[in-house]
Amino acid sequence: MSAAATVLRPYQERGIQAMREAMAGGCRRVLFYCPTGGGKTVVAEAMITRFVERHPSKRVLFIANRKQLVAQASAHLTRAGIEHGIMQGENTRFSGERVMVCSIDTIAMRGIPDDVALLIIDEAHAVAGSAKFKSLLFRYNAVPVVGLSATPFSAGLGQHYTELGGPLFERLVVGATIRELIDLGNLVDVECYAPSDPDLTGVKTQRGIGGELDFNERQLAEAVDKPSLVGDVVNHWLRLAKGKPTVVFACNIAHSQHLTAAFNAAGVPAAHIDYHHDDEERAAILDAFNRREIMVLSNSALLAEGWDAPHAECMILARPTKSLIRFIQMAGRVLRPFPGKEKALLLDHSGSVVRLGFPTDDLPLELDDGKPRQSGGKQERKKSEPKPCPKCKFVRPAGVHVCPSCEFAPQRQSDIEVEDGELVKLDRRKKPATKDAKQHVYSQLLFIEHQRKYRHGWAANQYRSIFEVWPRGLNEVTAPPTPEVLNKVKANQIAYAKRREANNARC
Numbered sequence: 001m002s003a004a005a006t007v008l009r010p011y012q013e014r015g016i017q018a019m020r021e022a023m024a025g026g027c028r029r030v031l032f033y034c035p036t037g038g039g040k041t042v043v044a045e046a047m048i049t050r051f052v053e054r055h056p057s058k059r060v061l062f063i064a065n066r067k068q069l070v071a072q073a074s075a076h077l078t079r080a081g082i083e084h085g086i087m088q089g090e091n092t093r094f095s096g097e098r099v100m101v102c103s104i105d106t107i108a109m110r111g112i113p114d115d116v117a118l119l120i121i122d123e124a125h126a127v128a129g130s131a132k133f134k135s136l137l138f139r140y141n142a143v144p145v146v147g148l149s150a151t152p153f154s155a156g157l158g159q160h161y162t163e164l165g166g167p168l169f170e171r172l173v174v175g176a177t178i179r180e181l182i183d184l185g186n187l188v189d190v191e192c193y194a195p196s197d198p199d200l201t202g203v204k205t206q207r208g209i210g211g212e213l214d215f216n217e218r219q220l221a222e223a224v225d226k227p228s229l230v231g232d233v234v235n236h237w238l239r240l241a242k243g244k245p246t247v248v249f250a251c252n253i254a255h256s257q258h259l260t261a262a263f264n265a266a267g268v269p270a271a272h273i274d275y276h277h278d279d280e281e282r283a284a285i286l287d288a289f290n291r292r293e294i295m296v297l298s299n300s301a302l303l304a305e306g307w308d309a310p311h312a313e314c315m316i317l318a319r320p321t322k323s324l325i326r327f328i329q330m331a332g333r334v335l336r337p338f339p340g341k342e343k344a345l346l347l348d349h350s351g352s353v354v355r356l357g358f359p360t361d362d363l364p365l366e367l368d369d370g371k372p373r374q375s376g377g378k379q380e381r382k383k384s385e386p387k388p389c390p391k392c393k394f395v396r397p398a399g400v401h402v403c404p405s406c407e408f409a410p411q412r413q414s415d416i417e418v419e420d421g422e423l424v425k426l427d428r429r430k431k432p433a434t435k436d437a438k439q440h441v442y443s444q445l446l447f448i449e450h451q452r453k454y455r456h457g458w459a460a461n462q463y464r465s466i467f468e469v470w471p472r473g474l475n476e477v478t479a480p481p482t483p484e485v486l487n488k489v490k491a492n493q494i495a496y497a498k499r500r501e502a503n504n505a506r507c
Helices: 010-024 040-054 067-079 104-110 131-139 178-184 217-224 227-240 253-265 279-290 324-334 352-356 435-451 458-467 483-506
Strands: 029-033 059-064 085-087 099-103 116-121 145-149 171-174 189-193 205-207 213-215 246-249 270-272 296-299 314-317 343-348 411-413 416-418
Touching (some): 010 029, 010 040, 010 171, 040 059, 040 067, 040 116, 059 067, 059 104, 099 104, 227 253, 227 314, 246 253, 246 324, 270 279, 279 296, 314 324, 324 352, 343 352, 435 458, 458 483
Parallel strands (some): 029 145, 029 171, 059 099, 246 296, 246 314, 270 296, 314 343
Antiparallel strands (some): 205 213, 411 416
C-alpha cells in the first residue's frame, strides 16, 4: 500500500506505544482517549499504516456509526495516501484493499472478512449503548479492538460481559488531557457566558443513544422555544460575539429553524442544517459557512460529532443538557486552533455550564463498569462549579472571585459572598476523598517512587502534601500514574525548587 509518512506529536506516539504494550500484555480491547482536536484520526492513520506493514496478509477495518463519519474517515485516509475500500450500503467500493472504512449498519448485516485482524472504532463512546456494536464484538471476540473517543466515561464502557470473558473495553489509554493540549497550543481556551436560565420544571429525562440520560427533546422544545428566549439568543450574540463565526445547538429541528429566522431577521446571515438535507445540500451549506458567507450555522445535533470547522469561534448552547458527553462533544466544535483565534466563546442560554462545568475542565478519565452509582449515576467533576458574575453574567471559572470581564468583586466574608440582591450562603467545603480514592493516589505515588528510584518515604511525603495527612492504613501496592497525578508531582517539585532558590537567596 502507498502511504505518506504520518508525523505524530509526542503524546500521540506515547498513546500508540501504550496501546501496543497493553495488547502485548493480553488486552484485546483498548480505548484510546484524546480530546476533540487532539488528532485521534491521525493516531488511527499511523496505527493502520504500521499494522498493515507488519501484517501484509491481514486486513484492518475502521468502523464509524454514521454515513457522514464514513465519508470523513475515507477523506482523511485518502489525504494520508492510504489505499482503502469502503463498505457502506450502496456506497460499497472494494477491490481487495487491506484497509476498509465501514459503516456499523452495513457490517452488522454482512459480517466482516475472515482475514480481519484489527478493528478500529470511531466515536467508541457509543459502543456500550449500541446493540449492533456489542453484537459485532461478541461475534468476533478474538479480533483485537481499538476504540477512539473524546468522552471515554460513557456508561458501561468497562462493563463485564460473559460473551467477551471480560469488560467491553479492558483498558483506557490517555493520549493527553484537555489542559495539556491547550498548553501545547493544540486547542484554545474558552470564555463562557450564561445570560439566561429557562424554567425546566416538568421536563423529564430519557436515555439517549449512547446510554446517558438527557432531557426529553419534545418537552424541552416546548420549554425553551419562546419569543423571549429566541430574542435573548440574538441580542446576546450581537452584543458579545458579533462578527465571530458561530455554531448554534438548538433542542430540535423546529427550534433551530426558529433561531435561524431570528438571526436573519436581525440582518445576520444564518442557515439551518439537518439530516433531511441531501449530501449536496449539506455540503453547500457547510461550504458557505467555511467561506464565511454564512455567519451563524444552526442545528440540533447533526454537527456534534465528526464536523471540523476550526475557524468557528463561538458556540451558542440554546438547548439545556444533563449529558456531560453531549456537552463536551458540542463544545469541542469551537476549541480547535485557527490563525487569529485566541479563545473560543460559549454563550450558554441553558445553565449547562453551571451544572456541568467548563468544557475545558478535567474530565473523569476512567472506564465505567456499568454498575449503578449511589448518586444515581451522575458524572461529577472534581472541581467546584463555576458561577455567573452577579453583575454582567460572565461565567467565572471555579475559584475566581473577581470577574475577568467587568472586574466586579462581590464582598466576601470568610465562606460567604455578599452580592447585590438576596444573600446566598455558599457551602464551599470540599467533599472528603474516599479511602479507595486515597489508596489509588498513594499507589500511583509509590509507582513513581519505585520507577524513579526516589528515597523511601518520598511517596508518603507527596501524599501528605495532597491530603494533609500521612498514608496510614493504606496498602503498599503500585499503580501506573494518571496525567493528573504526574502534573501534581511536577507542580510540587517546581514549588519546592522555587522555595529552595528563595532560601538560598536569603542566605
